[in-house]
Amino acid sequence: MNIRLRHDAIVRILRRNGTATVNDLAEEIGASRRTVLRDIGALRDQGFVIHSESGRGGGLQLDPESVQTTTRLSVTEVFALIISVAAMRAARSLPFSDFADAGLAKIEKALSAEKVRDLRRLLDCLYVGQLSPKQNISDLGLIDPALLPAFETAFLQRLHLRFHYRDVKGVETIREVEPQAMLILPPLWYLVAWDAAREDFRYFRMDRISKPEIVEGTQFRRRHVPFEDDVCPFNEMPR
Amino acid sequence: MNIRLRHDAIVRILRRNGTATVNDLAEEIGASRRTVLRDIGALRDQGFVIHSESGRGGGLQLDPESVQTTTRLSVTEVFALIISVAAMRAARSLPFSDFADAGLAKIEKALSAEKVRDLRRLLDCLYVGQLSPKQNISDLGLIDPALLPAFETAFLQRLHLRFHYRDVKGVETIREVEPQAMLILPPLWYLVAWDAAREDFRYFRMDRISKPEIVEGTQFRRRHVPFEDDVCPFNEMPR
DNA sequence: TAAATCGGTGCCATAATTTGGCACCAAATG
DNA sequence: CATTTGGTGCCAAATTATGGCACCGATTTA
Numbered sequence: 113m114n115i116r117l118r119h120d121a122i123v124r125i126l127r128r129n130g131t132a133t134v135n136d137l138a139e140e141i142g143a144s145r146r147t148v149l150r151d152i153g154a155l156r157d158q159g160f161v162i163h164s165e166s167g168r169g170g171g172l173q174l175d176p177e178s179v180q181t182t183t184r185l186s187v188t189e190v191f192a193l194i195i196s197v198a199a200m201r202a203a204r205s206l207p208f209s210d211f212a213d214a215g216l217a218k219i220e221k222a223l224s225a226e227k228v229r230d231l232r233r234l235l236d237c238l239y240v241g242q243l244s245p246k247q248n249i250s251d252l253g254l255i256d257p258a259l260l261p262a263f264e265t266a267f268l269q270r271l272h273l274r275f276h277y278r279d280v281k282g283v284e285t286i287r288e289v290e291p292q293a294m295l296i297l298p299p300l301w302y303l304v305a306w307d308a309a310r311e312d313f314r315y316f317r318m319d320r321i322s323k324p325e326i327v328e329g330t331q332f333r334r335r336h337v338p339f340e341d342d343v344c345p346f347n348e349m350p351r
Numbered sequence: 352m353n354i355r356l357r358h359d360a361i362v363r364i365l366r367r368n369g370t371a372t373v374n375d376l377a378e379e380i381g382a383s384r385r386t387v388l389r390d391i392g393a394l395r396d397q398g399f400v401i402h403s404e405s406g407r408g409g410g411l412q413l414d415p416e417s418v419q420t421t422t423r424l425s426v427t428e429v430f431a432l433i434i435s436v437a438a439m440r441a442a443r444s445l446p447f448s449d450f451a452d453a454g455l456a457k458i459e460k461a462l463s464a465e466k467v468r469d470l471r472r473l474l475d476c477l478y479v480g481q482l483s484p485k486q487n488i489s490d491l492g493l494i495d496p497a498l499l500p501a502f503e504t505a506f507l508q509r510l511h512l513r514f515h516y517r518d519v520k521g522v523e524t525i526r527e528v529e530p531q532a533m534l535i536l537p538p539l540w541y542l543v544a545w546d547a548a549r550e551d552f553r554y555f556r557m558d559r560i561s562k563p564e565i566v567e568g569t570q571f572r573r574r575h576v577p578f579e580d581d582v583c584p585f586n587e588m589p590r
Numbered sequence: 591t592a593a594a595t596c597g598g599t600g601c602c603a604t605a606a607t608t609t610g611g612c613a614c615c616a617a618a619t620g
Numbered sequence: 621c622a623t624t625t626g627g628t629g630c631c632a633a634a635t636t637a638t639g640g641c642a643c644c645g646a647t648t649t650a
Binding site: 115143144145146147150165166167168169170 | 611617620
C-alpha cells in the first residue's frame with residue numbers, strides 16, 4: 113500500500129474509532145508497527161495533532177479540533193467540491209458517511225471518473241464535527257460543478273453569459289445576462305445579473321441554470337447593484 | 352530533484368516558453384532525457400494535454416486550454432486561495448507573475464510559512480489566459496484568508512459571530528451578528544447578517560472585518576433575508 | 591536521398607528510497 | 621513486577637525511481 117493511501121487510512125481510522133493503538137492500525141492497514149509509527153510522525157509534521165497515551169488502555173487519538181485533511185486536490189476539484197459540500201453541510205446537518213455512501217452517485221456524474229477516488233477520500237477525511245441528525249440526501253439540490261468554469265469566466269472577466277433557466281413553474285427560457293454579483297443563502301447560490309432583454313436586474317438560482325455559455329466579445333461594465341447598505345456603500349473599490 | 356517538483360517545473364517551463372524540447376527540459380531541470388519523457392507521460396496520464404511535434408523545430412507544447420495545475424492543496428488552503436485569487440482576478444486583469452513577485456508578501460503573512468512554497472508553485476502554474484494590463488498590486492484589497500476558518504464555521508453551522516468592524520469613516524465597533532448570507536460583488540465580499548443589538552439586517556464588507564470569533568452555544572435559525580426576487584423567491588429549499 | 595533533429599518505447603543495471611525487523615527505552619496500568 | 625503501549629535508532633531487505641543505451645518513426649533540411 114502506497115504511503116499516501118496509508119496516511120489517509122490512518123486518519124480515517126482514527127476519526128472513525130476515536131482511539132486506536134499502533135498495533136491496531138498496523139494490522140488493519142497491513143503494514144508493520146514501525147511503518148505506522150513513522151507515518152504518525154509524518155502526519156504530525158504535516159500539522160495533525162495526534163495525542164498519545166502509554167500503557168494499558170492507551171493509544172492514539174486525533175485531536176477533535178484538527179480539521180485537517182490528508183487529501184490534496186487540484187484547484188478545480190476543490191472549487192467544485194467546496195461549493196457542493198458547503199451547500200450540503202449548510203442545508204441540513206448530516207454526516208458525511210451517509211453522503212459518501214448514498215449521495216455520491218449524484219456527484220459522480222458531474223465529476224469525471226478518475227476524480228471520484230479522490231472525492232471519496234476527501235469525504236472520508238473531512239471533519240464531521242457536530243453534524244448529527246441523519247437526512248435523506250435526495251432532498252438536497254446541489255450546484256452542478258460542471259456549470260462553474262463557464263460561469264466563473266463570465267463573472268470574473270465581465271462577459272455576457274447565455275443560459276437556460278427553469279423558473280418556479282418549470283418554464284424554461286433562454287437568458288443573456290451580465291453577471292454582476294453572487295448571493296449565497298445556504299444552501300442556495302444565486303446569480304444577480306442584469307438581464308439585457310428585460311433591462312432590469314434579475315436573480316437566478318444556480319441550480320436552475322443549465323447549458324451556460326459565454327457570449328464572446330461582449331465585455332460589459334459593472335453596474336450599481338440595487339442593494340442598499342447603511343454601513344458602507346456597495347461597489348466601492350477597496351483601499 | 353523530487354518527482355513532484357519536476358512535474359511542476361515542466362509545466363511551468365512549458366507555460367513560460369510556450370514550446371520546449373525534451374532535451375531543453377532535461378537540461379534546465381537537471382534530469383535525464385528518459386526521466387523527462389517519463390514525466391511527460393505521467394503528466395498526460397494526469398490529464399494534461401501536451402502536444403508534440405517531431406523533427407527540427409519540433410518540441411512539446413502545453414495545450415493553452417489546459418487549465419490544470421500540478422499543485423495539490425488542502426481544502427483549507429485552496430478555499431483561502433480561491434477567494435484571494437478570484438478577488439484579484441476580478442479587481443483588474445493582472446498577470447500573476449507580478450502578483451507572485453510583488454504581492455506575495457501580503458499573503459505570506461496570512462498563510463503559515465510552510466504553505467508559501469505551495470502557494471508560489473500554485474501561482475506559477477495558474478493559467479493566466481488573457482490577463483494583460485499591469486496594475487499596481489498595492490491598490491487591491493484582499494480578503495484576509497485568516498478570517499475564513501472562524502467565519503466559515505459560524506456561517507455554515509449558524510453560530511453567532513463577534514468581530515470588530517471598521518466603517519467608512521474609520522470608526523471601529525464590535526458587532527455580534529447572525530451570518531445569514533454572502534454577497535459577492537467582485538472584488539468585494541459582503542457579509543449579510545442580522546445584527547442582534549440593532550435588531551436589523553446589516554451589510555459588512557469582508558475586508559473591514561477583523562478579529563472574528565465564534566460565540567459558542569448560540570445557534571440561530573435562518574431568517575428571511577429581505578431581498579425581493581421576481582424570478583423565484585429566496586430562502587426556498589431546493590428540490 | 592541522406593543526414594540531422596526530435597518525440598517515444600523497451601530494457602536493464604544502478605541509485606535512491608521505503609519498509610520491516612530487532613533491540614531497547616520510557617511511561618502507564620493492574 | 622509483568623504487561624501493555626508509544627517512541628527511537630539502526631541496518632538489511634524490498635521496492636521504486638533513475639539514467640544509459642539501443643532503436644523506431646516522423647519531420648525537416650541540405
